[in-house]
Amino acid sequence: MYCYDPRSFPYYALPFQAYPHYSLYYSVGTRQSPFYYQPYYLRPFQEVNPQVFMTSAKYMQSLMKDASMLLERMADSKEFAKQLMSNAQESKQKLVEDQIKHTGIQNIPVVSYTPDGLKLVFSRDIDTMNCCNLTLTVRWM
Helix, strand or coil, X not given: CCCCCHHHCCHHHCCCCCCCCCCXXXXXXXXXEXXXXXXXXXXXXXCCXXXXXXXXXXXXXXXXXXXXXXXXXXXXXXXXXHHHHHHHHCCXXXXXXXXXXXXXXXXXXXXXXXXXXXXXEEEEEECCEEXXXXXXXXXXX
């Protein structure tokens, strides 16, 4: 096994990238251990900026409002539910999307379906970043 003294190497040449502000040796009782030790609690965290988090929560409220309105329509109208199910089972994607759009919701979900049910993915973007997603899976079997 090849031994070396890590104190003789610059910090960037070490195989485990020690940072210059951390000690390469720590004491165990009265002896020094030759292993690199970087305690997890010394890692710096980024400065907290709640603006994106708050904006995402605001947009998520509108997604939940639209999802709630759509679910209410599915639960209350037997005619709407029957037509939506039959169009989905017959793979009539355009008719399913049009039927969902005509419910009056602002955020139109991405719709996919299986023989077991319907999957609706509501999403919203802030500038170029996808900030929030809400996925609903409604089963009919």
